[in-house]
Amino acid sequence: MTEPPRVLIADDQTLVRTGFRLILGADGIDVVAEATNGAEAVDAVRRTQPDVVLMDVRMPEMDGLEATRRILAGTLDRPRVIILTTFDLDRYVYAALSAGASGFLLKDVTPEQLTAAVRTVRTGDALLAPAITRRLVQRFTRRGGETAALHHDLAALTPRELEVLGLLARGLSNAELAARLHLAEATVKTHVARILAKLGLRDRVQAVIAAYETGLVSVGEREADEDEEGAGP
Secondary structure, eight states, X not given: OOOOOEEEEEOSOHHHHHHHHXXXXXXXXXXXXXXXXXXXXXXXXXXXXXXXXXXXXXXXXXXXXXXXXXXXXXXXXXXXXXXXESSTTOTTHHHHHHTTOOEEEETTOOHHHHHHHHHHHHTTOOOSOHHHHHHHHHHHHHHHGGGSOOOOOGGGSOHHHHHHHHHHHTTOOHHHXXXXXXXXXXXXXXXHHHHHHHHTOSSHHHHHHHHHHTTSSOHHHHHHHHHHHHHOO
16 A cells, blocks of 8 residues: 655745644644744755655745755655645746746645645646646746747657657646547557656646746747637537
């Protein structure tokens, strides 16, 4: 039986930490530590080595973005980081995702969404709210324009892997990818794993960012997809 995730909660609001701890505990998820600022979070990660960190953005002394960078730059087994934010278009969120965070949640998340998100990112799977994440990626890569960092050489990918990456960036799940490409879902998972390995990416979140930053997928293409879906047969 798989052990339940071990979680660290970093937030300067006592009520937020208490509420999240109670929600997670009720679902059998162990909260191993709490932190009131980014510096405490970095130290607590080193001491307790959690599987997942719930990280607030705006905290005193050290914010969640800098804490995320330091945690994910460590040499030990690195946890998955979920960024917590009050606003769904917080300007810090895209930078956090680029730094290696596995996704983000709004603070008004439901108990079911919170526990599902923790369990999901622990396995390295897709984000809980991919539609919101796509909007963030689109907004900030578009704003960055020529300054968007092209860190990934897509020449290493096969034509099929490029196709899978493009569809993944448009928000398709593994099941949807399998149906679109007439492949077994296990085959899709293999393609995704190879894409991550070849591009040196941690998870699907960074794959989505890479697809937009390299121009493989554009905002216009995504909007066209949505228009086509909304038009129906």
